[in-house]
Amino acid sequence: MNLPSHGRSVLVSGASRGLGRAVARAFAANGDRVAVHYGSRADEAAATLAALDGDGHVLVSGDVSDPARAARIVDEAAAGLGGRVDVLVNNAAVNLPHPPADTPYDEWVTLWxxxxxxxxLGTAYLSHLVAGRMITAGTPGRIVNIGSRGAFRGEPDHPAYGATKAAVHALGQSLAVALAPHGIAVASVAPGFFATERVAPRLDGPEGAAIRAQSPFGRVAAPEEIAAAVLWLASPEAEWASGTVLDLNGASHLRT
Structure with a gap:
């Protein structure tokens, strides 16, 4: 069975706003049905759902870091999307500041x-659960992880974020090798700075110019630009990109 190019069932974690919302909208505009996952922002998730093209979309909620709740998230998404999940986008994440020199040890431990x-772990849980469903059903699928430029260039004020995103990249590559015999392709994107509601005060404040100057284009990305790459990596044509970590940073950081 070949993976269709549209009409798929797609679970997007962390889709209440920001990049997750843009990803959900990209898939819906492509003719796919989307399970919009959220952790705590119910009103914003409902707004995301209401803005999606087409119909058949659903809301699912829960903490992806809880193994039992992660299983219920996937079960509820599959049930609401016709019994299957063809595409998983692992977007749910936290990014809380904890500069090493200024963060008390107890807080450091808690944030790590x-x-x-x-x-x-949330990414690992959802990936295992969705891949298991695909394998049992004998259907191909796609998993796309949202990583970060910070995995490569470092995050001095957010070291746990940079480290966990590097781990997400490595996890995706391991899964790409392991799941290829089952027709499941796994890839990651590594965005640089992009505009969302969360970072708007930084972009509008004194450091905004310096942030935009990180790229020779003199701007930051729009979430829709990242979402377009995610949509392609989830497409039938992108199977040969399995295992890749795609840089999306406007030439602000070049890997060698």
Whole structure:
């Protein structure tokens, strides 16, 4: 069975706003049915759902870092989308500041545990659950992970974020090799700075010019630009991109 180019069932974690919302909208505009996952922002998730093209979309909620709740998220998404999940986009993440020199040890420990549990373990849980459904059904599929430029260039004020995103990239590559015999392609994107509601005060404030100057284009990305790449990586044509980590940073950081 070949993966269709549209009409698929897609689970997007962390889709209440920002990049997750843009990804959900991209898939809906492509003719896919989307499960919009959220952790705590119910009103914003409902707004995302209401803005999607087409019909058949659903809301699912829960903490992806809780193994039992992660299983219910996938079960509820599949049930609401006709019994299957063809595409998983792992977008749910936390990114809380904790500069090493200024963060008390107890807070440092708590924040590291939270970043690992959500960014890495949540991604691992959902990926295993969705891949298992695809394997059992004998259907091909796609998993796309949202990583970060920070995995390569470092995040001095957010080291746990950078470290967990590097781990997400490595996880995706391991899964790409392991799941290819089952027709499941796995890839990651590594965005640089992009505009969302969360970072709007930074872009509008004193550091905005310096942030935009990180790229020779003199701007930051729009979430829709990242979402377009995610949509392509989830397409039938992108199977040969399995295992890749796609840089999306406007030439602000070049890997060698």
């Amino acid at each position: 545990q939270r970043h690992v549990s959500v960014n890495l």
